[in-house]
Every structure is written in C-alpha cells, then in structure tokens.
Amino acid sequence: MLASLHTYLSLLKTKITSFKTSKNILHKSLYYSTFILWKVTSIPYRFLFSAEYRSLILLKYFKGEYVHQISNYTTYNRYPDIFYKTKELIGNKKNIKILSFGCSTGEEVYTLRQYFPNALIIGVDINKHNIQKAISKNNDPKIIFSYKIDETIQNNGPFDIIFALAVLQRTQNRHASTYDSSHIYPFNKFNTQITQLNFYLKSNGIFAIDFADYLFEDTDVASQYHALKGSHNVISDRLMFKANNQRMKNNVLLHRIFLKK
Ligand SMILES: C[S@@+](CC[C@H](N)C(=O)[O-])C[C@H]1O[C@@H](n2cnc3c(N)ncnc32)[C@H](O)[C@@H]1O
Known part of the structure; x- marks a missing residue:
C-alpha cells in the first residue's frame, strides 16, 4: 500500500517537474505553484519531524558565531x-x-x-x-x-x-x-x-x-x-x-x- 503510494507520488513529481520547461502556461503555473507550496510546507515539516534537520537549523541560527561547518556529513574511513x-x-x-x-x-x-x-x-x-x-x-x-x-x-x-x-x-x-x-x-x-x-x-x-x-x-x-x-x-x-x-x-x-x- 505504502510502496504504491510512494511510486504514485514519484511519478507525479516527475510529471510536474517536466512542466518546468513546458510552453503551456497552465503547466508552467502548476509547476511553480507546486514548487512554492512544497518549499513553504517542507521546511516546517522537516523542522518538526526530523531531529537532525532541527539540530542543523538551530546550530546555524543560534550558534552561528561559533560553528564552522554546519553539515554533519561523515563516513567510516574517510581519510x-x-x-x-x-x-x-x-x-x-x-x-x-x-x-x-x-x-x-x-x-x-x-x-x-x-x-x-x-x-x-x-x-x-x-x-x-x-x-x-x-x-x-x-x-x-x-x-x-x-x-x-x-x-x-x-x-x-x-x-x-x-x-x-x-x-x-x-x-x-x-x-x-x-x-x-x-x-x-x-x-x-x-x-x-x-x-x-x-x-x-x-x-x-x-x-x-x-x-x-x-x-x-x-x-x-x-x-x-x-x-x-x-x-x-x-x-x-x-x-x-x-x-x-x-x-x-x-x-x-x-x-x-x-x-x-
Ligand atoms: C562535515 S562534518 C565532518 C565530520 C568528520 N570530521 C569527517 O570528516 O567525516 C563537520 C562537523 O563539524 C562540526 N562542527 C562545526 N563547528 C564546530 C565547532 N566549533 N566545534 C566542534 N565541532 C564543530 C559540525 O557539527 C559537524 O558535525
């Protein structure tokens, strides 16, 4: 059930993304309105539900003076x-x-x-x-x-x-x-x-x-x-x-x- 919803959403995303370069004004507006809606909702969503994302945002805004690199990307045996x-x-x-x-x-x-x-x-x-x-x-x-x-x-x-x-x-x-x-x-x-x-x-x-x-x-x-x-x-x-x-x-x-x- 969840897998098919995920597939459906991925297909929808691909379709809407393809509208970015479309000459049809309706398609283009659909792309841009979806893009803005996504940006406006995804940031608070991620802030509320992802502890990692929240930690990076808080670090940037409250410890900006002390922090060097904000990203926490790492991996085993990197060097x-x-x-x-x-x-x-x-x-x-x-x-x-x-x-x-x-x-x-x-x-x-x-x-x-x-x-x-x-x-x-x-x-x-x-x-x-x-x-x-x-x-x-x-x-x-x-x-x-x-x-x-x-x-x-x-x-x-x-x-x-x-x-x-x-x-x-x-x-x-x-x-x-x-x-x-x-x-x-x-x-x-x-x-x-x-x-x-x-x-x-x-x-x-x-x-x-x-x-x-x-x-x-x-x-x-x-x-x-x-x-x-x-x-x-x-x-x-x-x-x-x-x-x-x-x-x-x-x-x-x-x-x-x-x-x-
Ligand atoms: C990209 S990661 C590097 C991790 C690991 N050293 C590596 O190379 O894979 C950078 C890390 O530096 C930390 N960092 C940034 N400013 C710091 C500071 N002032 N003191 C200690 N750690 C800091 C970040 O929180 C982040 O986890």
Whole structure:
C-alpha cells in the first residue's frame, strides 16, 4: 500500500517537474505553484519531524558565531591515507591521546579506534544531536564523546594527534559565485580555532587537517610546524581562500599533516 503510494507520488513529481520547461502556461503555473507550496510546507515539516534537520537549523541560527561547518556529513574511513600515515608516525608510542575535533556522529572516532587500538580518543562536536548519536553506539571506555568542547579539551589534553577534518570550512564558500569569504566563513575564525587547538597539542604532536577553506600555512602558529612531505598531500580540486578572504586563483598543493616542532 505504502510502496504504491510512494511510486504514485514519484511519478507525479516527475510529471510536474517536466512542466518546468513546458510552453503551456497552465503547466508552467502548476509547476511553480507546486514548487512554492512544497518549499513553504517542507521546511516546517522537516523542522518538526526530523531531529537532525532541527539540530542543523538551530546550530546555524543560534550558534552561528561559533560553528564552522554546519553539515554533519561523515563516513567510516574517510581519510585512509591520513589515518595510515599518522599511525605510521606514532609507531609504538604508548598512552597516546587523540582529539577528533568535529567528530559528527562518531564514525571518524570508531575508524580511529581501528588504527590506534590502545589510544584514548576524544571526539567533540558542537552539535548535541550528533554527539547523542555517537554516544548511543559507544561501549568503549577509552572513547569519550562530548559537545562541551572547551571543558572536554581542557580536561583531556594535551594531545598527541589532533584531527580537524572537514570542519574548518563552510559549504557556501564553494559556490561558484563566492569570491570573498569574509561574510560566510572568514579567515579569522579559522586562524583563531587553529591557534586554540595548537595550545592543546604536545610538542612533536601531529596536526592533521583536510577539507578546509584556508591553508594551515597561513595561520599564526604555522611557524611552529613543518609540513610532512608525501603522497598523502594532494592538489586542491575545490575553491579555497587566502588569509585576506579572497578566492585563490590557482589550485595549490595541500599539506594535510603537520608536525609540531
Ligand atoms: C562535515 S562534518 C565532518 C565530520 C568528520 N570530521 C569527517 O570528516 O567525516 C563537520 C562537523 O563539524 C562540526 N562542527 C562545526 N563547528 C564546530 C565547532 N566549533 N566545534 C566542534 N565541532 C564543530 C559540525 O557539527 C559537524 O558535525
């Protein structure tokens, strides 16, 4: 019953969408009125019935000042080359502490457990809904998830490795029309966050970063690090910005692992 209703609605949607380019004025008006009706009703509907959607909207409007990337997209083993390289660098070192900054729903932390079987792993995320989901899957006493970021970092740091993956960015900065990032996600916010995290990284520690809108090399703390050479570095294939918030003209080599001196 539900399956046939779903099929019927999909067919209806395809039909109405096809009216967008129709020359028939009635068809065209039907398309646009349905489109407006959908937009007006779907947002409150999703807000009421999807906890995830609600968490993203509340984050954007009430914690906009503190939030970096709003999207919580994540997946298991998303950065195998970075994880493998950091594991190699750590070698047999004992009692290591790892921070996954912006861990979303926990997949990154559970992946890290596979690479670092004995480490204490702390996953923090500004979105409480993400952290609740992450905690619901956890039965590992050496994994801690928290949305109380400053407190958790202070209580558990300093760390041997900090991962800041797909956090220090905003999707809007990747729109073709964005030339100046200052009103979306300014360099200053990136620089301040890296500087704060740097405070909680041990000397000889590792800072791994990927999918950021700016270069780590442009931050105030960059001189305390050297970039690790190797095949884990890639040429950027997306829009990036300079410290003056202006869009870079050319693709650059992205260093993704930095070693603290
Ligand atoms: C795209 S997800 C990245 C998840 C994971 N690191 C990965 O690469 O798959 C970005 C996450 O950063 C979190 N985030 C944004 N601003 C943050 C902040 N100020 N402190 C901690 N987490 C933040 C978001 O809530 C979101 O879950």
